[in-house]
Amino acid sequence: MEKEKNIVLSMRHIYKNFPGVVALSDVDFTLRSGEIHALMGENGAGKSTLIKVLTGVEEFETGEVRTDGKADLVISRSPQEAQKHGISTVYQEVNLCPNLSVAENIFIGREPMKFGRINWKAMNVKAKELLDSLNIEIDVTRALENYSVAIQQMVAIARAVDISAKVLILDEPTSSLDESEIRKLFGVMKKLKERGTGIVFVTHFLEQVYEVCDRITVLRNGRLVGEYEVDNLPRVQLVAKMMGKEFDDLASIKKSCSNQAENVETEKVIDARGLGHTGTIKPFDLAVHKGEVIGLSGLLGSGRSELAKVIYGADKADAGSVYMKGKKLVLKAPIDAMKVGMAFCPENRKEEGIIADLSVRENMILALQAKRGMFHLINKKEQEELTDRYIDILQVKTASRETPIKQLSGGNQQKVILGRWLMTNPEFLILDEPTRGIDVGTKTEIQKLVVKLASEGMSVMFISSEIEEMLRTVNRMAILRDGRKVGELVEEELSQDNIMNAIAGGGEVE
Amino acid sequence: GSKNSTDSKDTSGDASSDASQSGDLITIGFSQVGAESDWRVANTESMKSALSEENGFKLIFADAQQKQENQTKAVRDFISQEVDIIVIAPVTETGWETVLGEAKDAGIPVIIVDRMIDVSDDTLYSCWVGSDFKQEGVDAANWLVEYMDKQGTGDAEHNIVVLQGTIGSSAEIGRTQGFDETIAAHANYKILEEQTGEFTQAKGQEVMEAFLKKYDNIDVVIAQNDNMAFGAIDALKAAGKTPGKDVTIVSFDAVKAAFESMIAGDMNVSVECNPLHGPRVSELAKKLMAGESVEKIQYVDEGVYPAETAEKELPNRQY
Amino acid sequence: MNIAKKTKEKLDGNNFLLMITILLFFALYLAGMFAFHEKGFGKPQVFLNLFISNAGLLIAAAGMTMVLITGGIDISIGSVIGMTCMLLAWMMEKKGISAGASIVIVLIVGTVFGLVQGFLIAYLKIQPFIVTLAGMFFARGMTAIISKDMITITNETFLRMAGEKINFNFITTYNKKGMAIHPYIYVSVIIAIIVFILIFLFLKYTKFGRSIYAVGGNEQSALLMGLNVRRIKLRVYVMNGFLAALAGFVFCLNSSGGFVEQARGFEMEAIASSVIGGTLLTGGVGNVIGSLFGVLIKGTIESIITFQGTLSSWWTKIAIAALLCFFIVMQSLFAAVKKKK
Amino acid sequence: MNRKKIKHITKYRLFWPIVCLILVLLFNLIKTPTFFKVSINSNGVLYGYIIDIINRSSELIILAVGMTLCVASSAGTDISVGATMAVAGAVCCSILGSGEAYNAPYFVGILGALLVAVLCGAWNGFLVAKLKIQPMVATLILFTAGRGIAQLITGGNILYIKVDNFKYLGSTLPHVPVPTPIFVAIGVVILTYLLLKKTALNMYIQSVGINSKASRLLGLNSTLIIFLTYMFCGLCAGIAGVIATSRIYSIDANNVGLNLELDAILAVALGGNSLGGGKFSLAGSVIGAITIQALSTSLYAMGVSADQLPVYKAVVVILIVTLQSPEFKKFVNHQKQKRVEKIGEKVA
């Protein structure tokens, strides 16, 4: 193996501990030039940590790192050094500066200079071209904070790609992208691959792996399971290797899905009439029945999140009104919506979801506590029981229930947030990208859960950029196009291509 | 610059709308330090009442909030407003050359009150009105010695602690100097320690507490203003001593409250520091406008008020 | 198209705030001219006085703005300025060191002071407020240790520097005695303005300048984007230390002496000016142009109060606060309106 | 095993703050052996440095408690507490009047003062929570105006209260050997602790301080919570103000609580709390407050002149926070490792 000529990066016997957690133990990883190398594993397997260790964000206890198959060790003590060693990275959580313009975010630290001063014109032009090549049509001189998560993700990618490096690392870049964006990304990755760049690609989407990757390295609980050629590792085996047990993902859901179709009752739990919020979402009608799962799909920025937020009262509607079981609601703040039994799991985990420094327990309990009111403190014992229950149900991987949530892996944080809302056992649950960054195993678990909840009579609004999983879970699908609800698809109409051309705007539906 | 000022008197009628609307009232710009103490407030009051419209003045008052930069700024604004006379109670002694230079160029006479200023060229201001802090210190020392002689403990050991004012303030410098020099002549008077109480009662009390724990033989307290004296008195009482009897309290300023405290027998003496500069300033201002020359240095009259005089003095204190 | 973009950018978020600040300033100044016209508020000199009296503050505010942009704060500058003045006076008067040498020395001292604070903040990750609070105590105490008593500067070269007027002879006004008056400024103003321009260019056109914004925007991200956050922060505090000393020097040109209580609370004025100018204490947002107007606004407020001339001491305090309040609230309201759009 | 235990102890949040306090006190013991001597003096009151420290730090403790909550909820500091103290004092004195007897019942004076203080806090809270103005700037307004308002109330003169029992609050109650301020401080701390302990407020404040956007989405009223903490901070300032006034049975608008806001903030930080908001420890702040007072009292005891005192204060503060800084500990550990490695090499 060491003989191999074209190795651009090799990590050997990497060990890394966090207080209470063995994140990595004796992990090897080899990257060759001109290959796309998938790094797979369940949530908390250690993928991000491996990357952070490599790029000097975290220090590792022991182990060795080599680049270009050279004999001498390279240790990057900071991302800066990593870049010097020709490693450029897109981290799992979007890491850009919201206050800087899009262009600056792409070029910060390596701005084009002219007469010893930054050449703003050139910078903006370059940035524009770069984003156009990923066809993102945005004003690069505006501050980044004006754009949605998805856009920010694309900008981060653009930055990483532009630092033409020997090694490009992408930690779950696709989690917040939709189909078309992903196509673009893959296009770029393939180009780079031809140019001989080695690409590390972390994702939880198996089909993506099989589409673009050449090799797969699988981690489980911080240990190396093995390195495989894509071609001789069928899906089922891959999943088995990741989870350490046999697993058949979809069949079961399909079943429950169909029998759940019957017990959709006709009572309208939520009925939005002419609801709208200027600037983000135009007035729309939408009804959700008891025990029904309704899906929202649309392109990036089509306003799915916005629609959800308006119903939840997170954005105050300035047109129309929401009825719950025929009763008109006045929603001044989210708490009002919670009081009548709504729950909202936001898409932007880092900004709107987690309370970083608080423990898993507090993060889970907070919503329920808020609902009960400040003077009815849930006693410690009950808190712990509840937390433990949901840690168990959702299989959250955490050192203890008192661990600060920021120390959990991305996916596990998502689970905690989910737990937070299930605790309040709502009548109407809004899930905005709930499976974003969640591994296959848990993903199906969550999908099952959704279906189960629905069959128990809960109404669910399910927003996802991943059409398959919507198909698996929803009874009805609302289609959005740039801030407008353009139609609905029900049971029989629900199919990949129907949805696709509805989204893409093959005229109005119905 | 008497010539200028006479001119201005003649022309003021027509040249500026400012003067015409205020008849031939004398416009005075007064830049006060702030309102950091009773003394200061009394001083401001005295100015305002003396430089009133009925006395033929138009007063423009500017409070510097204890900041010199504000004060120079105010003076510059006075100059732009073309006042007839500028009166300054300086925050500090330094930094007056340039701005007073500007006043001189504009031909506006300047009266300094309270603290002295420190300028290389003393034609920059017409005159100074204020207290002789050093003299106050000397008076205090002399009174103390006399008093002890009367008590018959003239030759006994006396241990003194001094609560100084804000370090660097001319009151603190003058009083410390005056007192120390005079008392130095008497070998049996020993100054144990000098520590600043920043002219406030609370600090005075805190510092005195520290003193009392350090020395158990204190029998004289010199407080460089009445407020600190009050603080010291409380500290003494809290420590189970009787101020006025077994510890002699010498204080400065002689504000109303001090007299009450003397009547209560807590304080032995307060050396006056007279804030009532108004009348003197107004008469000087009139003279200057009339082009008469005036004494450069003008001390306000000040007395020493021992406890026995308190009773009959109290009624005629205005502050 | 290009124009459209420009204007769009102008109205984008923080630039919008800046515009508001500038407009509010002119509104305030015009109000002053209107109210105190007959007292001569309209004279060019009154405007120039804003710069003369605030030269030191201008420099301090510029430095403060940089620090605030990194998301830090430096409340030590007031004391550092005090110490600088005292040190200058002490060296020239008590130690007979030449003016030039003394100035160089204080600038070095200031820079070193900044270096130490910077190290504690950037490398030991101690909270800026606390470090600089300690710095504030330290500098103030040192001032007292150098000399309890006030020191007046008599050094000719220095005083010449201080007194050096630059007359605008092409403008002439007549006072009521019929004397011809030419508006003038002092050297200190020139220094302040040069510093200002330099810092403006530095922040807009250098990599380092931009990286300051990045650090303020999101430190973690800045780190992950491969910026050397620690060194950037360190440098900013060093620069600020230098600027504080420079401000001290300019300040000293006005006060031509040193004493313990000098420039107490100056840091608050710098922070206030900077914030009125649209800088966010949370970091990432700010602009020296804004700070310039912040300073001018503060100056105008004070001038208006002086011209008004009948307020008692306490009403002065309250009036200043009220006007300050008016500005801050105005801004936040405009900002809110902007967000809605 | 034993070593593990030690490690565990050092992990405890308050470990370093407490150590620092102890260090300061020990230092005193060495310099002035009589430091811990507590006696009963002739008028039956406990007497000694230690008593002074606790007594004098009462106001600071009370302020620090309020400040801690502000910092936690809004990641910003309330720099107006000093001024608020002055206002409260002024109100109290002007209600009670400087006659031979009170113009109004004693408790009316106190209540009036506290009410106004709460209003001040509410004003700050309104600016910070509702108008979203940055705390330090929002409170700068009252910081500037406060003493002006106080002087407006007193007419710029120092108002003396002649009735004797006014002094009780600031000194001692008859036949009680312990200074009253100590009781008040303890009271405030305990009540606040219970308030946080018995309600969800503790969790709410931290949540809002860490991520107010997320907090809103999960049903917390961030605005209200921040507003409340500022009101509470105002209340604390009011209490402190009344005590300070009673100490000198008069209101000196210029000097009551002068620069105390800085010490209060310092106390919060010395207590190991982050000024960045979020998680906080009340006990830490209290310890911090006592540390600061211990420091100045002991420096006085050593005859350090008040105007040089800040230097020593600064040095000690820096030492303390450096000790607490995790980066510093990391650094030290690194050195240790290096040394170990070096030795290793030598051996090889």
Ligand SMILES: Nc1ncnc2c1ncn2[C@@H]1O[C@H](COP(=O)(O)OP(=O)(O)OP(=O)(O)O)[C@@H](O)[C@H]1O
């Ligand atoms: N800063 C930290 N402190 C303590 N533990 C941590 C920290 N960061 C990660 N961990 C732990 O290390 C383990 C690996 O985390 P990591 O983020 O690498 O998982 P991952 O494979 O990226 O999962 P995901 O697919 O959800 O991103 C997890 O158990 C996590 O709890």
Ligand SMILES: Nc1ncnc2c1ncn2[C@@H]1O[C@H](COP(=O)(O)OP(=O)(O)OP(=O)(O)O)[C@@H](O)[C@H]1O
């Ligand atoms: N491609 C884009 N171009 C410009 N603006 C965009 C784009 N995508 C998103 N936005 C911004 O984000 C807002 C809505 O994005 P949002 O994320 O809510 O839509 P979404 O349908 O929820 O997409 P997703 O949830 O996948 O991010 C839009 O109003 C727009 O301001």
Ligand SMILES: [Mg+2]
């Ligand atoms: Mg990860």
Ligand SMILES: [Mg+2]
């Ligand atoms: Mg969305």
